[in-house]
Amino acid sequence: MSLKIAIIGAGAWGTALAISASRHAAGHQVQLWTRDPNAAKLMQSHRTNQRYLPGIVFPDELSCTSSSVPDLLAWAAKHDLVVVGTPMAALRNILLNLKDVQVPVAWLCKGFEAGSEGIDSGAMPHEVCQAVAPHLISGALSGPSFAMEVALAQPTALVAASAHASVRQILVSAFHSPSLRVYANEDIVGVEVGGAVKNVLAIATGLCDGLNLGLNARAALITRGLSEMTRLGVALGAKTETFMGLSGLGDLVLTSTGDLSRNRKVGQLLAQGMDLQQAVQSLGHVAEGVYSARTVVKRAQALGVDMPISQGVVALLDGHLKPSEAVAALMGRNAKGETT
Secondary structure, three states: OOOEEEEEOOOHHHHHHHHHHHOOOOOOEEEEEOOOHHHHHHHHHHOOEOOOEOOOOOOOOEEEEOOOHHHHHHHHOOOOEEEEOOOHHHHHHHHHHHOOOOOOEEEOOOOOOOOEOOEOOOOOHHHHHHHHOOOOOEEEEEOOOOHHHHHOOOOEEEEEEOOOHHHHHHHHHHHOOOOEEEEEEOOHHHHHHHHHHHHHHHHHHHHHHHOOOOHHHHHHHHHHHHHHHHHHHHHOOOOHHHHHOHHHHHHHHHHHHOOOOHHHHHHHHHHOOOOHHHHHHHHOOOOHHHHHHHHHHHHHHHHOOOOHHHHHHHHHHOOOOOHHHHHHHHHOOOOOOOOO
């Protein structure tokens, strides 16, 4: 079945999924939206997103457009599916402008909302949606994926998470293809916790690699990090088995070990002596773990969940610990049972 798909946000990940959906055998018609009209014109005429995915040519079925954010509702309503590909910080405003749309809406961002004046911090994407657009039929598309590999049609598997079966199904119909497998999962809490916490843990593994601590240390960090992620998720109502799947273990392994991981790169740069501002500026892309680390820890503390690796990352990001001190703090913890 051919679908009309709207993708909001022309960063690397939004563009990659737009390209992938445009190649679908069903003949989907895909529109990629950006708030920058000049960027939309350049992408439409040059048939590529030179800033984020240089060299990847857009299929004919993909078009680019721009409008003001308040005009998003009328534009989105013309489609069968709306996918929000903005960073976590922009999700609240986008969903607020889409709150009356009647078609399914899914988001790609991974993180806990950092919060701002008048807004409590620590909300997951589906909680942001409940707060500002409670009537939306919505969900998340998540899992271990680097944008460039998806744009190049390299094999990838994702998770379509929603409490609504219709959202899960339309996401599968929109994106499932020979190069991109999409699995349905109703545990949106578990999927979103995995997507958020793995970014924080990837900073820790990047630090580990940047300090040349070895593969043993990296394996230990990933494994213990998975325990932290699972503890928080279960406390928030997620299913334990979700964390052994694509959005938990799968995304954690990819983000913690892949050279394309921005969060891992932050940890490596901090290990090399950069301060946080220098590390973030050198990326040129958003590293969500930097912005959600504090809210992950804050939410865990409110629930009485112990997350020592994440706490160490926050201390590092805030400048309270040097890289070597953060490692020493973790290694100096008292012995305990593995499953406690």
